[in-house]
Amino acid sequence: MTYQSQIHRQEALISTRKARRGWASPSSWGAALGVGVVAFGLWAATNRPATNIPPYTGEIGGFAFSPFHKGESPQTGVYPSIGQIKSDLRLAAEHTHNIRTYTVEGDLGQIPALARGMGLNVTLGAWLDTHQEANAKELAKVVKVANANSDVKQVMVGNEVILRGDLTVPQLVADIRQVEKQVHVPVSTAEPWHVWLKHPELANSVDFITVHLLPYWEGVPENIAVQDAMHRFQEVHERFPNKKIVIGEIGWPSDGIDIGAARASTINQARFLRDFFNLAQKEHLNYFVMEAFDQPWKTSFEGRAAGYWGMFTLGRHAKWSLTGPVWNHPEWIWYALGAALASLLATMALLSRRPDIRWPGKLLFAVLVEGFTSTLAMLLMNMGQTYLSYSAAAVWAGLAAGQGMLLFLLIADSFDLVETIFGRVSRRHYEPIPAPAGARLPKVSLHLPICNEPPHMVKQTLDALAALDYERFEVLVIDNNTVDPRVWEPVAEHCARLGPKFRFFTLGKYKGYKAGALNFALRETAPDAEVIGVIDSDYLVEPDWLRCMAPAFDDPAVGFTQSPQDYRDNDGSIFKRMMFWEYAGFFHAGMVTRNERNAIIQHGTMTLIRKEALLNENGWAEWCITEDSQLGLRLFRAGYEAVYSKKSFGKGVMPDDYNAFRKQRYRWAYGAMRIVRANAGALFNPFNKELTAGQRWHFITGWLPWFGDALGLVFLAMGLAWSLGLILDPVRFEFPIALFMLPSIGLFLFKIAQILALYKNRVPCGFMDRLGAAVAGLALSHAIGKAVWKGLFTNRLPFLRTPKMENAPALVQGLVMAREELVILLLTWGAALGVGFGHHWATLETKLWVAVLFTQSMPYLASVGVSILAAMPAKVRRTIVAPAPQKARAVAFHPAAGD
Helix, strand or coil: CCHHHHHHHHHHHHHHHHHHHCCCCHHHHHHHHHHHHHHHHHHHHHCCCECCCCCCCCCECCEECCCCCCCCECCCCECCCHHHHHHHHHHHHCCECEEECCCCCHHHHHHHHHHCCCCCEEEEEECCCCCHHHHHHHHHHHHHHHHHCCCEEEEEEEECHHHHCCCCHHHHHHHHHHHHCCCCCCEEEEEEHHHHHHCHHHHCCCCCEEEEECHHHHCCCHHHHHHHHHHHHHHHHHHCCCCCEEEEEECCCCCCCCECCECCCHHHHHHHHHHHHHHHHHHCCCEEECCCECCHHHHHHHCHHHHCCCCECCCCCECCCCCCCECCCCCHHHHHHHHHHHHHHHHHHHHCCCCCCCHHHHHHHHHHHHHHHHHHHHHHHHHHCCCCCHHHHHHHHHHHHHHHHHHHHHHHHHHHHHHHHHCCCCCCCCCCCCCCCCCCCCCEEEEEEECCCCHHHHHHHHHHHHCCCCCCEEEEEEECCCCCHHHHHHHHHHHHHHCCCEEEEECCCCCCHHHHHHHHHHHHCCCCCCEEEECCCCCEECCCHHHHHHHHHHCCCEEEEECCCCECCCCCCHHHHHHHHHHHHHHHHHHHHHHCCCCCCCCCCCEEEEHHHHHHCCCCCCCCCCHHHHHHHHHHHCCCEEEECCCCCEEECCCCCHHHHHHHHHHHHHHHHHHHHHCHHHHHCCCCCCCCHHHHHHHHHHHHHHHHHHHHHHHHHHHHHHHHHHHHCCCCCCCCCHHHHHHHHHHHHHHHHHHHHHHHHHCCCCHHHHHHHHHHHHCCHHHHHHHHHHHHHCCCCCCCCCCCCCCCCHHHHHHHHCHHHHHHHHHHHHHHHHHHHHCCCCCHHHHHHHHHHHHHHHHHHHHHHHHHHHHCCHHHHHCCCCCCCCCCCCCCCCCCCCC
16 A cells, blocks of 8 residues: 555545534534533632622721822822812712821822812821921921811821831921921821830820721731731720820722732722721721722832722722622623633634544643633733733733743643544554565665764664665765864775765865755765665664655655654663653654644654755755754645654664753754744745645644743743842832742643653653653753744854863763753752742742742753763663663654754
8 A cells, every 4th residue: 555545545534534523523512612611610619709798888987098190109200180189089078078198299288278168177198208308398388288278187297207217206206396386286197006106205296196007018817807906906095095096097908919818809908998997987986098099109119019008999990899799800701701712712723623532632622721721811810900000011911922822832732732642543644564576666865974973883874774675775975074084984995895886975174064965965866866865874774764665755745754763872871761762752742743734843864855856945954953854844835745654764872961962952942943034934924825734833833842941041030030139129029920920830730741641642661761751851941942042043053062071070070061050050949948038938929939930940950960860970870770671762852853
């Protein structure tokens, strides 16, 4: 049976299944809709309103009143207009008869005059800080305004001046005495409860005590916060029984980080204030709610929670009513519906491509997509309730875009997972059966480029080629850039001994590296050759390679064939064994899946190419370090098909140490980025039809994890910088919201689970080998990330120096080999410990941030560990692990080419 007839048979089978199931197969719709219904139920369950909060039907005692609107701040000198102040006063007057101000600077000194006739009593505030001249002007103005307006009932000289340390107690007392002499209303100053207890001389200087009771800042849980506030109130009252006490600030924020056991939320704010209002009404307390309107300008010096104390939003909308149920996110239903719709579309769009996926796979995919989409929707929902400056909005938008890319990556990986494990139909399977004797087979020209290779190794490769069970072939050995004749002359002599089928060329200094040598060989190829084959200098091929693979070219649509890389030097050491199985995943799982959509990666050895197609594409790309992958993509763009066989027809050798392993992957990633740049139109332009949708999908999603590694470097740098801020300035640098931290942890765990699941299903190795392969791949993340950035913005592969530490102990060699990763590992762990101990491990945000840093450190820990294992002497390593399984086939886990 020819390859073409095999393809047609499988296409007929899949067409039959499509006809029976239809585009919208019932099982796919059932999985997607069922998961959507369950997800919507979870949204509803987690966003249920609080209905057990006692209502309050009375009047609010008073508001702390700061009328700054969006874009306004005393820090920037942008103050509210007269119209804005009057509008805010009218809104406040609908709920209370008392307001408290904090300054008379600018038009804020006109508040008493503007409030005239609205039934509002004003407690007028003067702002004091360390600037004595400004303080003097503020006090003079507050006296003038108080004496000119009969609705000013009290004057407040400073706010938390002693708490901030701006003035000493004697200085503040002097200012209070000065104002008391000039006004005809009671005078006080405002401080937290503990300041009054600590400084009785301050209490003796005021006409009444104004105490701030804000249990959130003290980490008191919401369910006992009112009782705690009243306990503090009682302490002050018992200390100063003859003084009238006014609660100058009391409240709870609707958003902000956790402080101890205190949780900021809309429901907690409503519960705290309703409970307090009822108590205050019963006990006839004088108080001012902190505060009337959200003031996000305060977040720059007090943290995120400082902007969310208002009963009204910055847009002057009530966050909750004094009676009835309260929601944290009353708009949740729209985000839930959006997530469900997006999930349904993504799930059906991909499952429609593989109706043969078994029901458990469809269900798993629907669950994963719904989970990822809902996480992004919850993130956007939280962002929608956050006040952002333009710079902050830009940062958040960038983070949201990163989360969107993460969503795409996770969906792609999830689909790859389920179609690999749960797919039932193979549409493009090629069974490599040796052609029978007498069959007409094309002449093959095998090209073997070498550069400074050990002669004995190349001789073994040539001997294996000489033993091929194939009549019509030639071998061209092209040596380039080998300076020492003693290296290439033994190879030339060996070619002469093997006969006329073997031709040797030495090019000396020659441009183009491997691609240049291959282009030279293409020009020297026998005119009657129809197929070009390429192998690496370390490969020992099986005798039936060409007899099994060359028949695929009977189909004129086939441009090239590919079979797996395999390795013969797995010496049983931990390092070689980890590499062996790390390579294995790509060919056992990745290439098989890619082959279903004619999108395999050509990887430069054990490949056969139709000579006509190669000539039509002007040979090998000498500008690209991964010329093999570039050629494969060009052939796909030209409309050719590829044939992939899972059977291994040759074995080579793996890198000798961690540095070589890392440099190899660096080259692959660097070359891949240059390929992306060169083929951007075909890959990303929807109007370019050179590639099929499936080919675009696999090339984009196949390289997307490498982009993820590059972004990981950026996120790590940002994380370290932010950690420094969290340690040195914990007020200005708050923890990101949990929804920004959880996805990075979830992605790491998902990727590990995905690798282990794919290996268990497709790669013939045990659990420890699966884990070792995952660790080996993880160890390359930093090198890949650097290569991606270099490949995107440069055109020349940088020189990578190999440390010379052959005589050092294994531990020292390993640490030096991975010295860059070791430094980053120590920095990351230091940042994690610094944040953890600096914040006393007290909140969920602290623990999550430390977990994020620990997760980000895993690739670096893997790099250092693998480097040390690679440096261990082989005889020591062999005593640690059992020998590798016999006849295990190896491959490359990453979609790249060349070695």
